[in-house]
Amino acid sequence: MSKKVLVIGGCGRIGNSVAQDIANHTDAEVTITSRNPQQQVKPPFKFLTLDLAALDQLEKAIASKDLVVHCAGPFHHRDGRVLEACIASKVDYLDVSDHRSFYERVVIHQDQAIAQGVTAILNTGIFPGISNCMTKQGIEQFEQPKKIHLSYVVAGSGGAGLTVMRTTFLGLRNKFAAWIDGKWQDTLPYTEREVIEFPQPYGKTGVYWFDVPETYTFADSFPVETVITKFGSIPDWYNHLTWITAHIFPEAWVTSPKGIEFFSRVSYLMTNVTDKFSGIGVAMRVSITGETAGEPQTYCATMVHGNTAIAAGAGTGTIAQLLLEDKLKQPGIYPVEQALSTELFLEAMASRQIEIVNC
Missing domain, CATH: 3.30.360.10 (Dihydrodipicolinate Reductase; domain 2)
Structure with a gap:
């Protein structure tokens, strides 16, 4: 059976690029979310109306998934509720967070993530x-x-x-x-x-x-x-x-x-x-x-x-692909450089025609 991915904020420019990369490189079932119930979504994506303020809806949406990708920024003022729900449901987690304050707020859950066997990788993207x-x-x-x-x-x-x-x-x-x-x-x-x-x-x-x-x-x-x-x-x-x-x-x-x-x-x-x-x-x-x-x-x-935006999607999609293929499993909460090996990184970049050139 195909694994199930939830891309929170997947209707935005970055979130949609992440969802598209995952669809291009895996056979996962990808559901994207928005607060707007009138949002138009094209196949192969499924759609879910979701407001992060509704904790019961958030927890229900996460519980049935294999991976959650949090793309609903800005992250300067986001709390850790999405990651906390993932840890409670033993669901792996990625995000495109781009501010140190968010990392500081959520890394305090490191021990819980390890105990639950949840791999949570932050700061993915470009x-x-x-x-x-x-x-x-x-x-x-x-x-x-x-x-x-x-x-x-x-x-x-x-x-x-x-x-x-x-x-x-x-x-x-x-x-x-x-x-x-x-x-x-x-x-x-x-x-x-x-x-x-x-x-x-x-x-x-x-x-x-x-x-x-x-x-x-x-x-x-x-x-x-x-x-x-x-x-x-x-x-x-x-x-x-x-x-x-x-x-x-x-x-x-x-x-x-x-x-x-x-x-x-x-x-x-x-x-x-x-x-x-x-x-x-x-x-x-x-x-x-x-x-x-x-x-x-x-x-x-x-x-x-x-x-x-497409490059950012490739950066996050790479980690999603490796998690879904069970090639990357490291329970705990980490910035991307502490979780992804150079060998896997270069293989994934080559598959996406992204070249790292020595000057």
């Missing part, structure tokens, strides 16, 4: 997700890695929806702790611009400090002294507009729910126009420095994809 596994591949080349520098650039909207726009603006004014020189140091988002050389068609573009889960989890996953994570947009003038939003506009505009919604919708409308010229792709570059046999060593790898 960044975090594929970026984590690219970094792990590089770390494995060193005897003593010291510094990780991850840069991401997204063209236009990236093929994503309003939720991703909201995620960007939610953290613009909040300091975050970055692991620098062996200690946690407060860092401001969208500061310390660097110009990074990405593969074509992107070339040189600006990136800025940005709070992503990797900034936090890498310090635990790898024996390094420094983790730098920077993000930028194409066209580059979007970076300057975001910098102005983060540093010039009154704080109340950028931190209030109405302000965040306003900036998100304006940005979404703008990218609907510029996507025609910029495309909706993504490029990532990881640079690692350290030592092997006492000698300095540098590692660099890049990845490019023409559609950010």
